[in-house]
Amino acid sequence: MRLRVLGCYGAEALGYKSAAFLINDLLLVDAGNINSLSGADEISGIRHLILSHAHLDHIKGLPFLAEQLAEGGKGLEVFGTEETLSSLRQHIFNGSIWPDLSKLPTPQNPAIRYMKMLEGVPVAMSRLSVKAVPVNHTVPTVGFVISDDGSSILYSGDTWTTDRIWEEANNTVNLKGLMIEVSYPNRLKERAVITRHLTPLLLTEELRKIDLKNGMMIFIYHLKPPFVDEIKREICELKMDNLVLLEEGDVFEV
Template sequence: MHLQILGCSGGIGGANRSTSFLLNDSILIDAGTGVGDLSFTALTRIEHVFLTHAHLDHIACLPMLADTILGSRSAPLTVYASKATLDALKKHIFNWAIWPDFNKIPNSEAPFLRYATLETGQSCCIEKCTITAIPAVHTVPAVGYQLDSGQNSIIFSGDSVCSPAFWDIVNTTGNLGHLIIETAFSNREYQLANTAKHFCPLTLLEQLKNLSRPCQIWVTHLKPADSELTMQEILQDNKDLNIRRLEQNQVINF
């Protein structure tokens, strides 16, 4: 199985794209601006979208994806998320004011877009990949995801400052290969990071002390203004940690 990083920046501008990962051609994990770089044919292959939360940098391309591929697919696009996230999407995005309600057109019986509730702890198996929603701590209801190919697992924290429940799952995942974890801000934005419930290097490194299992750690969601500084702050004095910056267009095989 493969996970292609369509976007992993905490912002836009130039080559920066916000969070979206393409799993095995038909599954999106978040739908940030990276989705917009896919070809039309690649867009039509997307059948499932798993959202970590409703923040705009993670859903920005979902409305236009639905609009672009409607009529080119025989089956509906399915959006998986917690009830709280789906309620926010229905109320604030697919509400006819911002964008049409594709769950009602062409009709409610056979809509272009359907919703599937996936709460923390629940799993869904698609194309032999088990996708499990795992606990996250953010300013709005949020989850992370474990992607388990059977041979290997990727755990993605989503936007989160993590919790004991999160580390319990990480540390009991026997086939853990990769941990994708966010660090949005540099240490000079320590206060803002705490308020926004994002990591900065200080809080990331403190939480990583809970990791008791070897794996490749990938840092994602770096804000463009301080991305180099943030990685320097993470790596200085921590050369022994197996930690690298997640790169756009990178493919993780697992």
């Protein structure tokens, strides 16, 4: 499975793009940034978007991506839980903030097709299988287990301490990579609790719940831009060989 990082931070600032990851060139995992895609060919290859939740740093690129795909005669399948899709309908594509792209350019060929996901039920997308698993954030949020014939990757979504997705990790054969959020440095643990995010120390507590197999990579993302240097220092101090801090432009075969 090919993982490409389009953006990997928990907000946007100069030099930092928010969360968006491309799997096998056709499945977009969150849509915080689409400006790293170069040209119409790359954009037109995207068939499906899976959204962990409706926070702005995960959906910001969606209105513009869907419009571009619609101009090429293709729409975008937008997968999410009922709560996430309902937030998009009510608060973004409501005719006030942005047009209702589930009816435009035409109701027969809309830019967006909403596809409801049920927690724990795998959904086939092209040659991939994706399962949504609830995590622990301030709004209803899911992580994902994404699998192809040979391997699986787990994406945590935004989360504070949680259990069910790690149980899912332990029950997934061929799990090769874990993408886990870390948003705040250790000294801001209180803020992490209030906003339901992880710090490096909380990450180590979560990792104890996982049966980490040899060669399994742990990809860290969602650092909040004002604290990047501090968080990176604290992650390095964990001295774990298999931890990778993701950067825009990274490509991994897992």
